[in-house]
Amino acid sequence: MQYLENMLQTVKDSNPHEQEFHQAVEEVLTSLTPILKENDVYQHNAIVERLVEPERQIMFRVPWLDDKGNVQVNRGFRIEFSSSLGPYKGGLRFHPSVNLSVVKFLGFEQVLKNALTGLPLGGAKGGADFDPKGKSDHEIMRFCHSFMTELYRHIGAQTDVPAGDIGVGEREIGYLFGQYKRITNQYNGVLTGKPTLLGGSSLRVEATGYGIAYFLSAMLDAKNDSLKGKRCLVSGAGNVALYLMEKLSQFDAIILTCSDSKGTLYCEDGLDVELIKHLKKEQGAALRDYLNEHPQAEYIPVSQYPKDGHQVWHFNGDIALPCATQNEITKKDAQALVDNGCKIVCEGANMPTTAEAHAIFQKHDVYLGPSKAANAGGVATSQFEMAQNASLQTWRPQQVDEKLQQVMKNIFDRVSATAKRYSSEDDLSLGANIAGFERVAQAMLKQGVV
Known part of the structure; x- marks a missing residue:
């Protein structure tokens, strides 16, 4: 479809050298031809143009002291891609490979992944080119506190709720949460993946x-x-x-x-x-x-x-x-x-x-289960953690597991049904892309040009 080919070229021209982001966008756009041919309202309202452009891109310096008293500097990111379906939601990755392209591809995927869960979640991703490996606990704590000192102004329980990813586990989330609480004087569900003692969910x-x-x-x-x-x-x-x-x-x-x-x-x-x-x-x-x-x-x-x-x-x-x-x-x-x-x-x-x-x-x-559908259990359980924090409740592990099983079954059913509608029920990649796109696109249409 010429329109989608033009859109992909525009993305490449507007975001040069971001190969991972180009790959993620191309994989999705090549799946959308059937739904765009079926309904021209998406093209007329520039849904694709808006979908591939993040609502907000944040890059910032993260200075911190190592154990020898030397100043180290890393680069931090938070790409708030889409809030059409709910507050921005997506993990933070601390790894030397983190750059703008990686964070944008992850954020773009997160938008569609979160849409597939059926839960009220937007999509975002963030992180830093910091490597926790080989660092002491004190160095990791100082880095996390410095990272949150900038990030805190952009997030909130109803705005943007980060979680963990590669290099960011309960330890890092705990340090990030502590600094957020210290700066804002608020104890709320602004982060997920927290230790259970701090309001984290069972089975997260x-x-x-x-x-x-x-x-x-x-x-x-x-x-x-x-x-x-x-x-x-x-x-x-x-x-x-x-x-x-x-x-x-x-x-x-x-x-x-x-x-x-x-x-x-x-x-x-x-x-x-x-x-x-x-x-x-x-x-x-x-x-x-x-x-x-x-x-x-x-x-x-x-x-x-x-x-x-x-x-x-x-x-x-x-x-x-x-x-x-x-x-x-x-x-x-x-x-x-x-x-x-x-x-x-x-x-x-x-x-x-x-x-x-x-x-x-x-x-x-080959029968392929795409990542944006298959690995959505993490963000689904993060939403469970948000719900528990908001209601000041703690769910038993069995409750969380039952809800998780149902969400994953619903995702498969939604993806498979969409694939069957437009191609073959075995083409789960196409089904995931169209089903995720359709839910986000409908929300965007109802909110007008924003």
Whole structure:
């Protein structure tokens, strides 16, 4: 569709060198042709033009003192992309790779992801090019306090509610919350992912991983199949991957792999998920240490990975679950998965599959669960935390889990039904993009030109 091609070129011209943002926008825009042809009101009201332009982009300096008394400076970001459906909502990422392009792609994805939940949430994302690894607790605290000293003026319980992401866990959220409370003299739900002692929700840490498993289960249910006995390839070893593996094990799936920044762990007979959780969560150990108790497993260091690929995706498995970072499944990886008989991919990380890899999956009819649908359990549970904070209540873990399961089932049903309406019920990527767009677009129309 020429209109969408022109829009994509405009985005590239207006946001030069922002490759991740270009990729995210292109992936969505190429899906919207059917709905724009069906209803020209979106084009006439410049919905796409407004959707790809953030409502507000905030960049700021974050100065802080290291333990040696030296002044360090990082760059902070908050991209408030859309408030059409509710207050801005999305995580903060602390990682050296954070830049404007990464934050904008994450914020754009977050708008549609939050829309798919059916909950009253807008979309945003933020973070800093700060690396918590190798820093002391005092250094992390000082950085978080400095970061919040600028960010506080842009957020609020009914305005913008950040959460955690890569490099931002309960410790960092606690420090950020403490500084917000100190500056504003308000104890409210301005951040989610807080420690439970500070008003955090039960299962918030587990929610993204559990939600992916629930979404994947719904995908299989639609095919009259189940997770029992399925051999799963998982990347990553953070909260998302760990709790996904935990829930997959409860569904009697077999976990063959996981990975960290140094290498990949593989066991043909299945990994001991509880041991991996113990190593990573309680001991802060490396995956390689797993071999001390299970010498029959293999550990493949990054130096031995295939060129232009990730070792995880070069083993035989039924289901691939990328949970590490963006663009981790390359064209070469996708072809290896197809050649090894993998028929299902469910994305746990945000945009973990390159455009070339997506094309290979489509060509070979791989059943793909897109990240903006599959990993929405985290933000859904963040909204549960907001609701608990606003009502001064605490929900039991079972309540949260039941609500999470229902939200993920609703997301799958919404995405699948939309896909069937416009293409094929198996084209969940198209279904997610159109369903998310439609909900945001309708809200924008009702609010006028804002």
